[in-house]
Amino acid sequence: MEAHMVLLLASTTLLISSAILNQACAETYMVGDGDKWSTGVNYLTWSEKHSFVVGDVLFFSYVKGQHDACEVTEETYRTCDSSTGVISSYASGQDRVALAEARDYWFVCSTAGHCNGGMKFRLTVRPGNSTSPGNSAATEPATRPSAAPPGGGWWMAGLLCLVAAVGSLQLHLPF
Numbered sequence: 001m002e003a004h005m006v007l008l009l010a011s012t013t014l015l016i017s018s019a020i021l022n023q024a025c026a027e028t029y030m031v032g033d034g035d036k037w038s039t040g041v042n043y044l045t046w047s048e049k050h051s052f053v054v055g056d057v058l059f060f061s062y063v064k065g066q067h068d069a070c071e072v073t074e075e076t077y078r079t080c081d082s083s084t085g086v087i088s089s090y091a092s093g094q095d096r097v098a099l100a101e102a103r104d105y106w107f108v109c110s111t112a113g114h115c116n117g118g119m120k121f122r123l124t125v126r127p128g129n130s131t132s133p134g135n136s137a138a139t140e141p142a143t144r145p146s147a148a149p150p151g152g153g154w155w156m157a158g159l160l161c162l163v164a165a166v167g168s169l170q171l172h173l174p175f
């Protein structure tokens with residue numbers, strides 16, 4: 001019976017740690033850095049500076065009513081015709097957009113003329129198996145041997161974060 005209790009406690013702790021882990025390891029990126037989300041900024045340069053992984057969050061900051069943030073299809077990104085191909089749009093002026101999937105994303109501002117004026121960018125979100133930004137090996141999974149179990153990189157990255165999470169847990173819990 002006591003063994004079961006210990007196992008249950010361990011499992012619960014692991015679950016809580018995992019939840020904290022996801023938050024601890026996700027990064028929030030201010031779109032445009034100090035320039036925020038505005039006209040006259042090259043956002044392609046900005047997006048290419050960063051290495052995005054699943055769980056990261058984009059933060060669009062702008063004066064409400066002057067701009068918006070639209071996730072669009074690649075076609076709409078190219079044409080800047082946001083009368084079609086808008087997947088989701090945000091207009092609060094302080095928009096947080098979670099990058100929940102490992103895929104390409106395209107964003108534009110739908111205010112007339114702004115997309116053509118440069119308020120557009122694309123980015124690629126990776127599964128998160130690389131802990132070092134700019135590691136080009138992570139972009140070539142097809143060339144790697146499949147001997148390692150799927151998600152092995154995740155596991156290692158998770159372990160590193162778990163150590164940090166457990167460390168912070170001990171500050172708050174009486175054991």
Ligand SMILES: [Cu+2]
Pocket residue numbers: 038039066067068109110111114115119
């Ligand atoms: Cu705009």
